[in-house]
Amino acid sequence: MSPTETRWLDADQQATWRAFIVGSTLLMDTLDRELRQEHDISLGEYEILVRLSESPDRTLRMAKIAESMRHSRSRVTHTVSRMEKDGLIRRIAATDDKRGVDAIMTDKGWELLQAAAHTHVSGVRAHFVDLADRADYAALGRVMNSVSDQLVAENPTFEDIR
Amino acid sequence: MSPTETRWLDADQQATWRAFIVGSTLLMDTLDRELRQEHDISLGEYEILVRLSESPDRTLRMAKIAESMRHSRSRVTHTVSRMEKDGLIRRIAATDDKRGVDAIMTDKGWELLQAAAHTHVSGVRAHFVDLADRADYAALGRVMNSVSDQLVAENPTFEDIR
DNA sequence: CAGAGATAGTTGACACTTCAACAAAGCGTG
DNA sequence: CACGCTTTGTTGAAGTGTCAACTATCTCTG
Numbered sequence: 001m002s003p004t005e006t007r008w009l010d011a012d013q014q015a016t017w018r019a020f021i022v023g024s025t026l027l028m029d030t031l032d033r034e035l036r037q038e039h040d041i042s043l044g045e046y047e048i049l050v051r052l053s054e055s056p057d058r059t060l061r062m063a064k065i066a067e068s069m070r071h072s073r074s075r076v077t078h079t080v081s082r083m084e085k086d087g088l089i090r091r092i093a094a095t096d097d098k099r100g101v102d103a104i105m106t107d108k109g110w111e112l113l114q115a116a117a118h119t120h121v122s123g124v125r126a127h128f129v130d131l132a133d134r135a136d137y138a139a140l141g142r143v144m145n146s147v148s149d150q151l152v153a154e155n156p157t158f159e160d161i162r
Numbered sequence: 163m164s165p166t167e168t169r170w171l172d173a174d175q176q177a178t179w180r181a182f183i184v185g186s187t188l189l190m191d192t193l194d195r196e197l198r199q200e201h202d203i204s205l206g207e208y209e210i211l212v213r214l215s216e217s218p219d220r221t222l223r224m225a226k227i228a229e230s231m232r233h234s235r236s237r238v239t240h241t242v243s244r245m246e247k248d249g250l251i252r253r254i255a256a257t258d259d260k261r262g263v264d265a266i267m268t269d270k271g272w273e274l275l276q277a278a279a280h281t282h283v284s285g286v287r288a289h290f291v292d293l294a295d296r297a298d299y300a301a302l303g304r305v306m307n308s309v310s311d312q313l314v315a316e317n318p319t320f321e322d323i324r
Numbered sequence: 325c326a327g328a329g330a331t332a333g334t335t336g337a338c339a340c341t342t343c344a345a346c347a348a349a350g351c352g353t354g
Numbered sequence: 355c356a357c358g359c360t361t362t363g364t365t366g367a368a369g370t371g372t373c374a375a376c377t378a379t380c381t382c383t384g
Contacts, residue, residue: 006279006280006283006284007283007284007287008283009283009286009287009291012300012303013291013299015303016299016300016302016303016306017286017290017291019303019306019307019310020186020290020302020303020306021209022231022232022306022310023305023306023307023309023310024182024186024190024306024309025232026232026309026310026313026314027309027313028186030313042369042370044370047183061332062332062333063331063332063333066333069184070184070187070188071371072371072372072373073332073333073334074333074334074335074371074372074373074374075370075371075372076333077333077334077335078334078335078370078371079370079371081334082369082370094332097331097332097379097380098332098378098379098380099331099332099333099377099378099379099380100331100332100333100379101332101333101334117168118168121168121169121170121171122168122169124171124179125169125171127309127312127313128179128182128305128309129171129175129179131305131308131309131312132304132305132308135301136301136302136304136305137175137178137305138174138178139294139297139298139301139302140178140182140298140301140302140305141174141177141178141181141182142294142298143185143290143293143294143298143299143302144178144181144182144184144185144186145181145185146293146294147185147186147188147189147289147290147293148181148184148185148188150289150293151188151189151192151289152188204339204340206340223362224362224363225361225362225363228363233341234341234342234343235362235363235364236341236342236343236344236363236364236365237340237341237342238363239363239364239365240340240341240364240365241340241341243364244339244340256362259349259350259361259362260348260349260350260362261348261349261350261361261362261363262349262361262362262363263362263363263364
C-alpha cells in the first residue's frame with residue numbers, strides 16, 4: 001500500500017511466479033476446452049454441476065454455489081440462467097427464505113455430468129495430478145490453501161460481495 | 163479420451179485440486195483488482211508492460227508477446243489496441259518482415275509500470291510468495307513448470323494458434 | 325412493531341476473450 | 355518465378371465476467 005521501498009522478487013521467486021501464471025492459465029484453458037469440445041460445457045458450468053451432485057436432493061441455494069466457488073452472485077446468476085436455458089438446472093423459490101432461490105440439477109444435467117466427469121478427471125490427471133510426485137503435489141496444496149485462507153481472512157467481504 | 167474406466171481422484175487429490183482452482187482464481191482476481199483500483203490497469207496489461215520493459219528498445223513483436231504470455235494473437239491485438247488508445251504503447255510496422263508489427267512502450271507506459279510494479283510485487287508477496295516456506299514454493303514451481311512443459315509438448319499448436 | 329440496515333438475487337451496461345474469417349506478406353518447391 | 359502453403363496480424367460477432375443499481379425480503383434494535 002504505502003510507497004515504501006519495494007522488496008523485489010529474486011530470480012528464483014520470479015521464475016516460480018511466472019511458471020505459476022503461465023502454467024495455470026494453460027491448464028485451465030486446456031481443461032475448459034476439452035470439456036467444451038467433448039460435452040459442450042464450460043469448466044465453470046461443470047463445477048456447478050459437481051457441487052449440485054454432492055448436495056442433498058441435488059439442490060443448492062444460489063448463494064451457496066457462489067460462496068463455494070468464490071464467484072460473484074451475479075456471475076452465478078448469469079451462468080445458471082444459461083444452464084437453465086440448456087435444461088441442465090431448474091430454479092425454484094426457496095420455501096423458508098422467500099428471498100432465496102434453489103438451483104436443482106435436472107436429470108439431463110446429471111447425465112451430462114456423468115459423461116463429462118470422465119473427460120474432466122482424465123484431463124486433471126494427465127495435465128496435472130499425475131505429473132508431480134505426491135510430495136510436491138501436497139506442497140502445492142498447502143500453498144494454495146494458505147492463499148485462500150489469507151485472502152478470505154484479510155478480506156471478509158469475499159464471503160458475500162464476491 | 164477413450165471411455166475406459168475413470169481413475170477417480172482420491173480425497174486428498176480432490177482437495178488439493180479444489181484448493182488450486184479456488185486459490186488461483188482468488189489470487190488472480192485480487193491482483194487484478196488491486197492493479198485496476200490503484201493504477202487503472204489490468205493484470206494482463208501489466209504483464210505486457212513488463213515484457214516490453216525487459217526487451218531491447220522496449221519493443222517487441224506482437225507475435226512474441228502472444229507467445230510469451232501464451233495468449234492468442236487476437237487477444238493481444240485487442241489488448242494492445244486498448245493500451246495504444248490509452249497512450250501506453252505505440253505500434254509501428256516492422257522493418258524486416260512487412261507482415262510484422264512492433265509494439266513499443268511509450269514513456270507514459272514506462273512511468274505507469276514503475277508505479278504499478280510496486281503494487282503488483284507487494285501483492286504477489288503478501289498473497290502468495292511470503293505465505294509459503296521456500297521448499298513448498300519451490301515444489302509448486304516444479305509442478306507448474308511440468309504442467310507447462312507437458313501441455314506445450316503435447317500440443318505443439320500452442321506455440322502459434324494460441 | 326416500525327424503521328434502518330443487512331442479505332438474496334436479478335438485471336443491464338460495459339469490458340474482455342474467443343472464435344472464425346480475412347488480408348497481406350513471406351516461403352518453398354516444382 | 356509461380357503456385358500453393360504458412361505466418362502475421364486484424365476484425366467483428368458471440369459468449370462470458372464485472373460492476374453498480376435495483377427489488378424484495380429478512381433481521382435487529384429501540
